[in-house]
Amino acid sequence: MIVLIGYPNKKNHVQTTAVSDHHMGRGMSLEKDLNDANLYYEQIGRALIHKKPTPIQVVKVEYPARSAAKICEAYYKTPSTTDYNGIYRGKPIDFEAKETKSKTSFPFKSIHKHQIEHLRKVLYHQGIGFFIIRFTSFQATYLLDAATLIAMWDDGQKSISYDLVKEYGSLVKEGLTPRLRYLDNVDALYFKEEESYGKES
Amino acid sequence: MIVLIGYPNKKNHVQTTAVSDHHMGRGMSLEKDLNDANLYYEQIGRALIHKKPTPIQVVKVEYPARSAAKICEAYYKTPSTTDYNGIYRGKPIDFEAKETKSKTSFPFKSIHKHQIEHLRKVLYHQGIGFFIIRFTSFQATYLLDAATLIAMWDDGQKSISYDLVKEYGSLVKEGLTPRLRYLDNVDALYFKEEESYGKES
Numbered sequence: 001m002i003v004l005i006g007y008p009n010k011k012n013h014v015q016t017t018a019v020s021d022h023h024m025g026r027g028m029s030l031e032k033d034l035n036d037a038n039l040y041y042e043q044i045g046r047a048l049i050h051k052k053p054t055p056i057q058v059v060k061v062e063y064p065a066r067s068a069a070k071i072c073e074a075y076y077k078t079p080s081t082t083d084y085n086g087i088y089r090g091k092p093i094d095f096e097a098k099e100t101k102s103k104t105s106f107p108f109k110s111i112h113k114h115q116i117e118h119l120r121k122v123l124y125h126q127g128i129g130f131f132i133i134r135f136t137s138f139q140a141t142y143l144l145d146a147a148t149l150i151a152m153w154d155d156g157q158k159s160i161s162y163d164l165v166k167e168y169g170s171l172v173k174e175g176l177t178p179r180l181r182y183l184d185n186v187d188a189l190y191f192k193e194e195e196s197y198g199k200e201s
Numbered sequence: 202m203i204v205l206i207g208y209p210n211k212k213n214h215v216q217t218t219a220v221s222d223h224h225m226g227r228g229m230s231l232e233k234d235l236n237d238a239n240l241y242y243e244q245i246g247r248a249l250i251h252k253k254p255t256p257i258q259v260v261k262v263e264y265p266a267r268s269a270a271k272i273c274e275a276y277y278k279t280p281s282t283t284d285y286n287g288i289y290r291g292k293p294i295d296f297e298a299k300e301t302k303s304k305t306s307f308p309f310k311s312i313h314k315h316q317i318e319h320l321r322k323v324l325y326h327q328g329i330g331f332f333i334i335r336f337t338s339f340q341a342t343y344l345l346d347a348a349t350l351i352a353m354w355d356d357g358q359k360s361i362s363y364d365l366v367k368e369y370g371s372l373v374k375e376g377l378t379p380r381l382r383y384l385d386n387v388d389a390l391y392f393k394e395e396e397s398y399g400k401e402s
Binding site: 042047048050052053054055056058068069070071072073074075076077080081085086087088089090091092097118121123124126127148197 | 243255259270274275277281287289291292295323324325327328354
């Protein structure tokens with residue numbers, strides 16, 4: 001039981017409606033798992049991390065009488081930053097999440113060059129930056145420090161092998177609530193010098 | 202002249218094409234001024250702050266042959282967080298920007314309740330949170346700490362008078378590049394104990 005003093009909008013019982021159930025969990029997307037985890041972490045006051053909206057270029061908007069503005073022509077834009085950012089333990093946190101069906105490697109082609117450049121700047125500005133990579137064939141999700149992947153990218157590599165993800169990355173444990181307990185990995189990797197944070201049981 | 206060692210994609214000459222010119226500046230929107238300032242601050246390596254994309258609910262997408270996906274029905278969603286966030290001097294920074302034509306007060310009705318709740322959480326998680334409020338009639342832009350406005354909101358007030366904004370807030374100086382030098386206000390308000398940061402001349 002975690003006791004929070006003065007947390008804004010603290011729920012006595014953490015809402016679980018929007019949080020995934022383990023038994024229905026298999027096959028759900030990484031994005032849904034992360035959104036569930038972030039919602040849970042926000043509700044218990046452990047972190048404040050959000051997925052950014054998908055950038056969309058709006059071309060044409062109609063204003064039907066007595067209704068909300070209707071966007072009738074728009075296009076998806078290439079994201080210029082990563083998908084997730086926020087605050088954890090007083091530190092800026094920023095990451096990109098990707099899934100691959102490959103059983104042997106994670107290909108870098110699914111990462112945009114400006115996402116790499118963005119994470120490079122996150123590290124320069126003393127933020128915590130990483131990738132969450134899921135190998136869907138094994139239902140295995142790893143956290144990989146941004147500096148590791150960026151070094152390989154700069155070296156001209158086109159992918160990182162599953163074996164190297166296992167060696168350099170850190171396996172994200174799955175639990176009941178949240179299903180994807182990735183902040184435990186962040187604790188172990190980025191806060192090991194500091195006192196340990198109360199973990200949910 | 203600021204010398205940056207090892208900053209990613211450092212430009213020898215800071216690009217100024219996308220940065221506003223003082224003489225054409227009058228009447229430009231606060232959003233444009235902030236985007237220009239953030240781009241400039243990112244280019245010189247002083248901060249990493251972005252405006253989040255506007256959240257849009259996509260209802261219908263067409264896939265014309267040999268073209269990009271076309272969104273043909275979508276609606277604007279109410280934002281659940283503030284518009285701007287990022288990293289400054291290793292700290293998480295998060296703010297909302299608003300303009301008012303009023304000459305006497307800034308009305309709270311232009312702020313969404315969940316933006317208040319979001320900023321409350323930013324402060325709880327030890328982030329830097331504030332509002333940037335521009336009184337367009339006076340072309341005067343102020344930075345107001347989130348805690349000050351939230352206290353008034355909690356007290357049931359519906360607005361903050363211009364006089365109180367001047368008293369509790371901090372006037373953002375305008376310059377050549379960037380036009381809106383709001384990080385100088387952040388330095389003075391949130392980092393006064395620490396050594397001063399090299400200011401652009």
